[in-house]
Amino acid sequence: MRIENSFIPVRGVGEVTERRLWEHGITHWEEFDGSVVGETLADRIDAFIEEGWTHLERGDVSVFADQLPSASRWRLYENVREDTCFLDIETTGLDATRNDVTTVSLHRGGETKTFVKGRDLTCDRLESELERSSLLVTFNGQRFDVPFLETCYDVDVTVPHVDLMYPCKKLGLDGGLKAIERDLGIERDLPDISGRDAVRLWHEYERGDDAALETLVEYNRADTKNMEPLMEIVADRLHRRVFEAACNDR
Structure with a gap:
């Protein structure tokens, strides 16, 4: 699993919402289209994804580590x-x-x-x-x-x-x-x-x-x-x- 499959680093997205996104076929940042969640949260996810690509291009996963629970930081491993x-x-x-x-x-x-x-x-x-x-x-x-x-x-x-x-x-x-x-x-x-x-x-x-x-x-x-x-x-x-x-x- 890669960071680009994750949405729980976004404020307001918990495991239940993330799973709902996956179950609706939104399993990667590139597939997010604003559906499934409300407009405010969709805007927040869009902003997170845009900034997230910049961090990944630099090989910097620190921002994601700060936003992930300790038990979920294993998601960082595949990228680095x-x-x-x-x-x-x-x-x-x-x-x-x-x-x-x-x-x-x-x-x-x-x-x-x-x-x-x-x-x-x-x-x-x-x-x-x-x-x-x-x-x-x-x-x-x-x-x-x-x-x-x-x-x-x-x-x-x-x-x-x-x-x-x-x-x-x-x-x-x-x-x-x-x-x-x-x-x-x-x-x-x-x-x-x-x-x-x-x-x-x-x-x-x-x-x-x-x-x-x-x-x-x-x-x-x-x-x-x-x-x-x-x-x-x-x-x-x-x-x-x-x-x-x-x-x-x-």
């Missing part, structure tokens, strides 16, 4: 798939005011980069990577990863953000990232480790065990890379549930 950055962090604890970020992995365009505290993990490096991205995808990053980076590294995260935890819940997929991966058949080459293990590995590295850091980085990278197939599955399932179901009811 190649410029989407998947991000995951490891920390020494759960409190951003008392604990540190130890590693940050970013996966974009088939390439994964990992930054390590005390080596190359800096505000400038992180902001440079995020500025190159049209969309940020995390799992529970809205409550965890992003606040940690903003607190510990003074990073200003303004890139549109899809927290996969919310669309997963919409599909009835509950639990942590690894539990959902298992439910969906997304495989890992490495055995599972817990957040406590990640803290232990970091402290072992601080005591001189370089192999512990290598293991920590491997897990961090696996978490990050596995979000891409999860995003693909979630977007496809929600596309079928939300969009195709309405179109098939015509």
Whole structure:
């Protein structure tokens, strides 16, 4: 599903009105003709579409992210798939005011980069990577990863953000990232480790065990890379549930 299939970013258009438009064959911005809705709302939709094309031509989906509910931001993905950055962090604890970020992995365009505290993990490096991205995808990053980076590294995260935890819940997929991966058949080459293990590995590295850091980085990278197939599955399932179901009811 692409942004051009969406009408709920328009003020006054909810899921019921959007579905009614789809059911009447208006499944794309180009098909909107002012019918189905009242004159005032039709004018508002026309203005939104005209401005929306301008944003899409620039590859800017931020305005749509601001107007979509968190659980519906998955709709942005298809438009900017190649410029989407998947991000995951490891920390020494759960409190951003008392604990540190130890590693940050970013996966974009088939390439994964990992930054390590005390080596190359800096505000400038992180902001440079995020500025190159049209969309940020995390799992529970809205409550965890992003606040940690903003607190510990003074990073200003303004890139549109899809927290996969919310669309997963919409599909009835509950639990942590690894539990959902298992439910969906997304495989890992490495055995599972817990957040406590990640803290232990970091402290072992601080005591001189370089192999512990290598293991920590491997897990961090696996978490990050596995979000891409999860995003693909979630977007496809929600596309079928939300969009195709309405179109098939015509």
